[in-house]
Amino acid sequence: MRLRQAIVAALQDEMRSDPSVMIMGEDVAVAGGPFKTSEGLLEEFGPNRVRDTPISEMAFTGAGVGAAIAGLKPVVEIMFMEFLGVALDQLVTGAAKMRYLSKGQVSVPLVVRASVGSGSGFGSQHSQTLENWVTSTPGLTVATVSTPQTAYGIMRAAVRDPGPTIVLEPRALYAVRGPVERGESGILRLGKALIARPGSALTIVAMGQTVTTSLAAVEQSGIDAEVIDLLTLAPWDRETVLESVARTGRLVVVEEAPESGGWGSEIVAAVTRELFSSLAAAPFRITAPNAPVPYNRELEARFLPQPSEIARQLTSYLATDSVPAPWWVAEGIHHD
């Protein structure tokens, strides 16, 4: 099934097993979701549990917080991650502080789903990943998906989780097909990374779209890299990452967002701190440039690190034990 159908399946299975699960968002009910991620749910569960909202992100995200506190398990859809901007307060300053400020009496079993990322020609205000808006708030779990199976498994885990969880869905992957194991055995654990490809030459940590591009790069380059699909960004799985890098001695993080302030810095810093003396070379990050996502098709195609670019950097890294320059520096296009 397609990734978007795996999301529908996960929501459907959770709604069947728990009557307190309900969903709301813009055009999620009658239209089945702008990206068809709730197709058929209105028909099966009715308008009390599947609700279209006005264009009022602050109100319906905040309502998700309140409804969660009062006993429901809302799943709120934010059509494009950018639209969370007007509702961020409800999550960062609201949802994430409820348990803390009530001495553990108030929980917020809320899921906020948002589509993210570049590659669809939507321009600079509809193509960012923006995970760093939410990853630095203790109390907010931030997860992402990369395949139909991880979409199914993470979504179900997120709905079951007793705390506020944000699930970032790479928009460009909605149509990707893959096998999905439904039911209990298909559910993943939040906070646990997956080894998407075992290997010994180096460790790649990726998430979302970069899992796909990293696997393709490994294929292209013939390098025996281990590819870790991080899945949960906050709190992230240190154990799996550290164990892998302890074996390979090399770490490369592949990110879709601009270099500045990216989540990979966190990984590199932690690995350096824990494993400094056993590293074979400096850990580094392959990221998008420090630029907005351009509209022009050819320019946009260069934004997300492409398999060929990742392969080039990995090959150079292994050959020289030093950190390669990104394409824009290597090609003399931009200096940093």
Next chain:
Amino acid sequence: MTEATLATSASSVERRADLRAGAVQRFERIVEIRGFEERLNVLFASGAIHGTTHLALGQEALAVGLATELEPTDLVTGTYRGHALALALGMSPRAVLSEIMGKAEAPTGGLGGSMHLCDMAIGLLPTFAIVGAGLPVSVGAGLAFQYRQERHVSVALFGDGSTNIGAFHESMNLAAIWKLPVVFVCDNNVYGEYSRINLTTPIEDLHLRAASYAMPSAVVDGMDVPAVRTAVAEAVERARSGGGPTFIEAKTYRFAGHSRADTAPYRPAGELEHWQQRDPVLLARRALEAEGILDAAAIADLESRVGAALDETIETVRELPEPALATMFDNIWTPGEGAAR
């Protein structure tokens, strides 16, 4: 014969001024916008353009009526559904299409796309892709005009669905208490994405919302250029003379789906056909004939001339060069001490 068309090389300021030359010129602009949007639909469907697009079919008269009453020095914020606004304000079909096709000569150099049209010579700020985002910015521009005691007007054009977002209410309130020279123009085209207004909004007459901010309001037939002009002229005059903001609700109808892939299966039967009787092109054509300004033959001549010019523009723009890769690093940082770039 009809009057001569503006040369395709006319500047956006000249194209704006042309709207005041007469009803024929305004009709021609409406025909141009209609033809532009229809051709764009075909280009998207054929895969010649990527990404998404939001057509303003049915909203041509509002754009043209509004643009006629504004000066190029007034500042306008619009939305992702911006082609009609941009063409009406004066951007050329070539400029708008090159933006949509991401060409190097586009106003943004190919970085913006369909949702982000900009021409500062005519006061069009880069259009906003986030619902409601333009309104606070329009309030701020109004603040600057009032602060410096200038007679410019700040205009925000947005949809019916946008009146449900916080930014709308906060902006209306702020403009009202500070009596800022802002004109809020709500294009009530009955739909916000795939939802009919009655499903998301407790009232359909959105001008009523202005009352809670003690703001003067007007409701106009947005399919009719003269009606739009009258309402805008009054609001603009109020703003320029220190009378504060106005809210205008223009009743229009979205003839196309929300965006590229949407065929609007959710429309009630007969609704589209009902509104098509008030098609702005039809109304404008009828008015010209009724007033004896142009006869049917002259109108047909004008329409085919405008269509041919558009076809030529499309051929030209298709062949324009793509931007260089380095363009993606342009204009990110503002030159200054903080940005050693």
